[in-house]
Each structure stands twice: as structure tokens, then as C-alpha cells.
Amino acid sequence: MGERGTFRVMLLIVGLVFAFLYIPISVVVGLSFNDGGLPTAWTGFSTRWYGELLANDDILHAAGNTLIVALASTLVSTVLGTLLALGVELRRRKGHALEALIFAPMIIPDIVLAIALLSFFSLLNVTMGLHTITMAHVVFNLAFVCSVVRAALKTFDWSIVEASADLGASQITTFFRVVLPVLAPAILAGALLAFTLSVDEFIIAFFTSGAGRSSITLPMQIFSMIRFGVTPEINALATIVLSVSVIALTLSQRLSRRSVIPT
Amino acid sequence: MTALLELRDVRCDFGAVRAVDSVSLDIAENEFFALLGASGSGKTTLLRMLAGFQKPTSGAILLDGKDISPLPPERRPVNLMFQSYALFPHMSVRQNVSYGLEMDRLPKAEIAARVGEILETVQLSDLAERKPEQLSGGQRQRVALARALVKRPRLLLLDEPLGALDKKLRGAMQLELKRLQHEVGITFIVVTHDQEEALVMADRIAILDKGRLVQCGPPREIYERPATRFAADFIGTMNFLPISANSGGLTLATGEPLKSNEPAPNGPSVAAIRPERLRLHEAGDDNRLDGTVRARAYHGLDLQIHVETAAAPDPVIVRITADVADRITLAIGDPITLGWSARDTRIFET
Numbered sequence: 188m189g190e191r192g193t194f195r196v197m198l199l200i201v202g203l204v205f206a207f208l209y210i211p212i213s214v215v216v217g218l219s220f221n222d223g224g225l226p227t228a229w230t231g232f233s234t235r236w237y238g239e240l241l242a243n244d245d246i247l248h249a250a251g252n253t254l255i256v257a258l259a260s261t262l263v264s265t266v267l268g269t270l271l272a273l274g275v276e277l278r279r280r281k282g283h284a285l286e287a288l289i290f291a292p293m294i295i296p297d298i299v300l301a302i303a304l305l306s307f308f309s310l311l312n313v314t315m316g317l318h319t320i321t322m323a324h325v326v327f328n329l330a331f332v333c334s335v336v337r338a339a340l341k342t343f344d345w346s347i348v349e350a351s352a353d354l355g356a357s358q359i360t361t362f363f364r365v366v367l368p369v370l371a372p373a374i375l376a377g378a379l380l381a382f383t384l385s386v387d388e389f390i391i392a393f394f395t396s397g398a399g400r401s402s403i404t405l406p407m408q409i410f411s412m413i414r415f416g417v418t419p420e421i422n423a424l425a426t427i428v429l430s431v432s433v434i435a436l437t438l439s440q441r442l443s444r445r446s447v448i449p450t
Numbered sequence: 451m452t453a454l455l456e457l458r459d460v461r462c463d464f465g466a467v468r469a470v471d472s473v474s475l476d477i478a479e480n481e482f483f484a485l486l487g488a489s490g491s492g493k494t495t496l497l498r499m500l501a502g503f504q505k506p507t508s509g510a511i512l513l514d515g516k517d518i519s520p521l522p523p524e525r526r527p528v529n530l531m532f533q534s535y536a537l538f539p540h541m542s543v544r545q546n547v548s549y550g551l552e553m554d555r556l557p558k559a560e561i562a563a564r565v566g567e568i569l570e571t572v573q574l575s576d577l578a579e580r581k582p583e584q585l586s587g588g589q590r591q592r593v594a595l596a597r598a599l600v601k602r603p604r605l606l607l608l609d610e611p612l613g614a615l616d617k618k619l620r621g622a623m624q625l626e627l628k629r630l631q632h633e634v635g636i637t638f639i640v641v642t643h644d645q646e647e648a649l650v651m652a653d654r655i656a657i658l659d660k661g662r663l664v665q666c667g668p669p670r671e672i673y674e675r676p677a678t679r680f681a682a683d684f685i686g687t688m689n690f691l692p693i694s695a696n697s698g699g700l701t702l703a704t705g706e707p708l709k710s711n712e713p714a715p716n717g718p719s720v721a722a723i724r725p726e727r728l729r730l731h732e733a734g735d736d737n738r739l740d741g742t743v744r745a746r747a748y749h750g751l752d753l754q755i756h757v758e759t760a761a762a763p764d765p766v767i768v769r770i771t772a773d774v775a776d777r778i779t780l781a782i783g784d785p786i787t788l789g790w791s792a793r794d795t796r797i798f799e800t
Contacts, residue, residue, distance in 0.1 A: 349503055350536035352523040354601065355553035364549075368540045 212429065219422035226417070236423040245400075246424065249408035256317055256392070256404060257385040260324035265378040267325070268332025269370070275333070276340045292330040300327065301394035308395060315397025320404065323395045324385045331384060332377035335443055339373030376443035383435040387428060453512075454479040454637055455500075455605060460509035462495050462661075469495040471661035472509075477639065477654075482631050484652035485641045488684070492661035493641045497607050500639065501530040513604060524553070529603040533610045535594035537582040543593050544569070544578040550601045568600040571633065588619050595627075599634055608640045612647060624650045645685045649673065657681050679798035682722045689728070690720040691739075691761045693797070700797075702739065702761045709736040710795035719799045725754070725769040727794035730778070735789030741766060743784045757786055 219237070223230030240246055275289065292300065304323045308315055347369070351361040367374075389406035396402045403411075405428065412421055453476035462470040470492040477483050487493040498504040499511065502523035511519045518526055529550070538546050544565060551561040569575045572592040582590055591611065598606055611627065612620045628651050631638045642648050648655045649669040656666040657680075665677040676682035679690075693700045693708055695715060700708040708721055731738050741759035748754075753775040756765035768788060770778075780786065 344534065344536065344539075346532050346534050346536035347538055349523070350530075350532055350538070350597075351549070352503075353501060353530045354550035354597070355524045356549075357524060360553070365538055369538075 215422050216426050216429070218419065219426045221419065221422075224419040236419040237427075240420050240423050240427075243420065246405075246408055246420070249403050249405045252317060252402060253386055253405040256320050256324060257382050259321045260328055260385050261378050261382045263321070264325045264328035264332050264381050265374060268329045268377060268381075269336050269374050271329065272333045272336035272340060273366070276337065276343075280345070289333055290330055292327040293334065297327075297388075297390045301391045304391065305394045315395055316402040317396075319395045319397065320392045320402065323391045324388060327391070328381035328384060332374075332381050335377035335380060335439075336370060336373050338443065339370055343369065372442040376439040376441075379435045379439035379442070383432045383439070386435075387432060452479070453477060454481075454514065455639075456510075456512040456515075457496075458510045458512065460496070460499065460511060461507045462492075462499060462504060463507045468661050470499070470506075473658075473661075473663045475656060475663065475666065477637065479637060480635055481637055482628065482651060482653045483637070483639045484648035484655045485639065485658060486643070486645060486648045486655050486684075487658035488643055490660075491658040493643075493658050494609060495661075496658070497530070497609055497639070497641045500605070501528060501607055502526050527604040528607060529598040529601050529605075530607040530609065531594050531598045531611055533613055535582075535590050535614075537590060537593055537597070539582055542579050542581055543574060543585070546582070546593055547597045547600050550597060554601070564600055568596045571599075571630070572596045587614055587616075588623070591615060591623070595630070599630075599636065602634075603636060605637050605639065608638060610642055611640060612642075612644075620647070627651060649685070657684060659684075676722075676796065679720065679722070679800065682796060682798065687725050687767055689723050689725065689762070689766045690764075691723070691766075692800075693719050693721050695719065704739065704760045706738060706761075708795065709792040710797050711793050712795070712797045715797050715799045717799055719797055722796040722798060723790055723794055725767040726752075728766070728768045728788050728790050729770070730774070731787040731789030736792040737790050737795065739766070739788045741786055741788065743780055743782050743786050746780060746782065753780075755780060755786070757788065 218226055220232050220234065221229055222233035222235065224236065271289065301323075304319075304326070308319050313319060347365055348361055351365045352358075356364065387406055388404075389410065392404045393407055393410075396404065396407065405424075409421055409424060412418065455475075455477040457473055457475040460470060460473045461468065473492075473496065485493040485496060495504055499506050499519075502518075502521060502525075506519055509519075510517050513527070518528075523530075538549065541549070547565045547568060548561050551564060556564075566575070569578055572595055574589065574592055574596060577585065577589060582593065585593065591614070595608075595611070608627075612623050615623060624647060627638070627640075640648070640651060649672075652669060654666065654668055655672050657664040657672065659680050665672060665681045667675075672681065673685055676685060676688075682688045683690075691708075692703055694703075698707070700710065700714065700719075700721070702708050702721070710721065729735075739757075739759055739761055741757040741761075743755055744758045744765055745756040746753060747756075750772075752772060753770045755768045755770060757768055758765050766788065
């Protein structure tokens with residue numbers, strides 16, 4: 188087999204892998220535009236299911252909840268995660284390490300974390316709702332934001348912090364005028380990642396939302412709808428969630444790549 | 451000479467390692483001073499103590515007679531130009547240079563005027579709106595310099611200021627730095643491992659070795675009258691010939707007598723002679739040494755010859771100026787007799 192032949196076989200394998208990964212997703216996206224609404228027959232292009240979606244109060248309510256949880260947990264975990272990353276890096280530079288502890292929430296299975304948080308909230312007799320979901324999301328988002336910011340800190344030139352002090356800046360001024368702007372792309376990338384993770388998180392939200400439908404989130408709403416069969420509305424909803432995630436992730440990757448470029 | 455900066459018995463320990471050991475120095479107003487040493491000699495630690503990033507373990511650092519060692523970096527009238535330049539990557543050249551003056555809360559108009567002026571001085575006015583990543587190495591170096599100079603510090607510290615530049619640019623910048631220092635009238639302290647750089651730029655040089663001050667003086671004195679064997683070896687090229695002392699005076703390992711104007715040593719010693727002080731032996735030379743040419747290297751200005759002798763294990767290096775080299779033929783393997791004066795012979799005990 189010549190070089191051309193090898194190349195063609197490899198191309199074929201790549202094609203198959205991508206087909207395996209993306210055909211199910213494209214089916215969902217395709218069906219969301221199917222006028223008839225049945226997965227068995229294509230009856231023409233239509234956006235009617237998106238319209239029906241907007242008329243469904245349950246879904247809108249759940250989407251609102253998801254947005255609240257995602258925004259709140261992103262905000263809190265971005266601030267805390269950035270400070271944590273800086274703190275750990277400063278300690279590491281002084282020779283103390285506590286790295287493994289931080290990344291535990293990234294590695295522990297979601298179901299374990301979910302049960303742990305549920306038990307914890309019950310133990311404290313906390314009434315569960317959106318606030319407990321938010322807190323639970325902060326737990327794992329914190330680790331992700333921290334790891335993204337830490338990656339940027341690996342290439343961070345600490346001499347600019349000394350230069351700032353040398354030029355007469357206090358530590359606070361140095362933080363806001365030098366450290367924060369230089370790390371901004373990485374922090375934003377971490378925030379976008381956290382937002383994406385929070386939007387489609389199901390297990391932990393399911394365990395920590397408490398009884399009743401008032402604090403149901405979008406993934407939980409989809410789950411409850413699916414028990415009565417996949418409706419075309421769900422396809423439309425999945426497509427929207429997918430688009431939001433893809434956009435946020437793309438932005439996040441662009442930003443974190445930019446922050447890693449040495450200056 | 452009233453000292454601008456006075457170091458009194460300054461010491462700095464890192465755990466069990468003594469990085470700087472009892473250094474005392476006076477540096478005058480308007481001086482261009484070089485701290486010269488190999489890596490690990492403590493020169494950078496000394497600089498960081500002056501800037502305030504490192505606390506001395508003991509001793510005092512007096513600036514205009516006041517002890518500044520308790521002050522943090524941001525409260526010292528001292529600025530440092532970092533080896534990596536440490537420019538703020540998210541700010542333009544102008545913003546980088548303005549930063550220090552903004553920290554001093556000067557009026558906007560004054561900041562603009564002073565920044566414009568210093569950018570003019572370092573010839574960066576055209577690049578004021580660029581970001582550091584859009585600049586060449588030499589341009590970044592000038593931004594770093596402007597950023598430190600614009601604060602009009604009492605003392606400007608420069609950490610290997612030319613280290614990141616290529617050789618040709620370095621030569622030009624050495625003279626440029628000297629010109630700038632003269633123009634702004636600020637005391638410069640340069641840390642460098644490059645002895646040539648120190649000789650060219652500095653009014654005075656301090657040589658550091660293992661945290662200790664070996665010698666301090668003007669370049670000519672450092673070069674011509676090194677205080678120790680280390681200083682002699684560190685600055686320029688030096689030939690060392692082991693000698694022995696007996697009742698008849700000093701003799702080389704070849705048995706030839708050695709004449710020097712320096713006092714006779716006690717114990718084992720070496721004679722040290724600069725390559726450019728050696729010549730082809732002439733009648734009337736105080737000292738002579740026979741050998742064989744082992745290698746020759748043409749350097750444009752002069753011809754360097756390595757001569758194998760019985761006087762030393764290492765070949766003796768001789769520099770013959772171009773006009774002399776033109777008149778003689780020296781092939782590898784030829785016998786050669788070297789001569790030099792007693793006053794060009796240093797003696798160091800080993």
C-alpha cells in the first residue's frame with residue numbers, strides 16, 4: 188500500500204469517528220426542524236416547534252431557573268476560583284503545595300458529589316431550592332475556573348508584579364491594574380466554561396433542588412418530558428441548549444488560548 | 451566625595467547559604483557603577499536588596515544618609531530596570547511609561563509632558579501607541595529604561611540591561627546608556643556578568659565573588675592592578691606562571707629569573723602577565739621565556755598566539771598587534787622567545 192493509500196484509509200477512519208460522534212447530534216438538530224414532528228418521516232422544513240417551545244410555560248420557567256443558577260454560580264465560582272488559583276500559585280512559589288485537594292471536585296463522580304451535597308444540606312436542615320443548586324454548582328465550577336486560571340498562571344511573568352511595586356503601586360493597585368487585566372482572558376474563559384457546565388448539569392441539580400416543581404432546571408424539565416416520549420419540542424430545546432454550549436465553549440477556548448501566548 | 455548610597459556591612463542569608471557577605475560600598479552621586487560577578491556571586495541579590503525586594507539579614511543601606519532597608523519597593527526613590535524588562539503586556543508603550551507617574555498622582559498635564567519628553571530621549575515617540583509584543587528586543591529595552599527613568603529616581607538599578615540583546619546592538623547600547631546617564635544625571639548601578647560591558651560603561655566597578663566584595667575601583671585600576679588572583683583571572687585574559695622564591699629572588703619553573711616591581715611573596719605564588727604586555731623578546735627586556743608556537747588565531751586588530759612553554763601547564767597567550775604581525779612570520783611549531791617588563795608583572799600568592 189502506497190503513501191496515498193495509507194492516507195485514504197486514515198481519512199476514512201477519521202470520517203467514521205466523526206460520523207459516530209456527530210450523527211446522533213445532527214439527527215436531533217435535523218428533527219427539530221421537521222414539520223411533521225415524527226422521527227420516521229420528513230415532511231418539510233419548519234420552525235413551528237421552536238414556536239411551541241416559547242409557548243410552553245413549564246419550559247420557560249425551567250429555562251429561567253437554569254439561567255439564574257448558571258449566572259449566580261458562575262459569578263461566585265469565578266471570583267472564588269480566581270482567588271484560589273492565585274493563592275495556590277503564590278503558595279507554590281513559596282514551596283507549599285495543596286494542588287490535589289482543589290481538583291477533587293473535578294474528579295469525584297457527579298453522583299457521589301450529588302449524594303454528599305444532599306446529605307450535607309439535609310444535615311444542616313436547609314430548605315432546598317435554587318440557592319442549594321447554585322451552591323452545589325459552585326462546588327464543582329470552582330475547581331474548573333481554578334484550573335483554567337492556574338494554566339494561565341503557569342506562563343504568567345511575575346516580574347511585572349515586582350515592576351509595578353517598583354514603580355510605586357500598592358498591592359491593591361497592582362492587583363487591579365496589572366494582575367487582573369493580564370489574567371482577564373483566562374478568567375473569562377473559566378467563567379464561560381463554568382456557565383456551560385452549569386447550564387446542562389443534571390444529576391447534582393436533581394438531588395439538591397428539593398421537592399416540588401418550583402426549582403426545576405432545564406435538564407430536569409427535559410428529563411421529565413422524555414418519560415412520555417421524545418416530542419419534537421425536546422429536539423428544538425436540545426438544539427438551543429447545544430448552540431448555547433457550543434458558542435460558550437468556543438469563546439472560552441479562544442480566550443484561554445490567547446491568555447497563554449507569552450508576551 | 452559625598453556618598454549618595456552607602457552599604458554598611460550588608461549581609462543576606464538564604465537558609466544556610468550566605469548570598470551576600472559583609473559588603474560595604476560607597477557610591478557617589480552621578481556615578482555609573484557596575485556590580486560585576488559570575489552567576490551566584492550575589493550581585494543580583496545585592497541589587498534586589500537595593501530595590502527593596504529582598505531584606506538584608508543584617509547591615510544598613512543608606513540613601514542620602516537615611517536607612518532605607520525597612521522601606522518596601524514602592525516607597526523607595528529607587529527604580530529597577532528588570533532583566534526581562536517586565537513590561538506590562540496589556541499596556542501600550544505610553545501607558546507603560548506613564549504608570550509610575552500615575553502612581554505618584556501627578557497632574558495629567560505633567561505626566562503627559564514628562565512621558566513625551568522621555569520617549570523623545572529614548573527615541574520611541576513614533577512607537578508610543580504600540581504594545582510591547584509589537585516591539586523588537588532593543589525597543590523593549592528602551593521602553594523599560596524610559597519607564598524607570600521617567601520617575602527621576604535618586605538611583606537607577608539595571609539588572610543585566612543588555613543581556614537580551616545581540617552582540618552588535620549591545621555594543622551600541624553600551625555607549626547609548628552612558629550617554630543617557632550623562633544626559634539625565636541619575637546615578638546608575640548596573641549588574642552584569644560581562645566584564646567587557648563593565649569596563650566600557652562604568653566609572654567604577656565592584657567585583658563580587660561568592661557574596662564577597664573582591665575589589666572596587668575604576669576600570670583601568672581593576673584591569674591593570676587586580677587585587678587578587680580571582681580578579682586577575684575574571685577580568686580580561688591573564689597568563690599565570692607558577693614561581694618559586696629563594697635567596698636569589700624569584701624564578702620561573704624554567705629556572706629563568708623573574709623580575710617584578712611588587713614585593714616578594716611568602717609561600718607559593720604565581721606571576722600574572724596580560725597577553726598584550728608580552729612581546730617578541732628584545733635586548734634589554736626584564737624577563738624572557740622560551741617556547742613553541744602551538745596555535746595562532748587572527749582577530750583583525752591583533753594576532754593571538756598560543757605558546758607552549760615549560761613555565762606553565764597551560765599555553766601562554768600572546769597578543770601581537772597587526773603592524774608587528776605583518777613584519778614577522780610565525781608558523782605553528784616555530785620556536786619563539788617572549789619578553790616583558792618587570793612593571794607589567796603582578797605577583798599573587800596561591
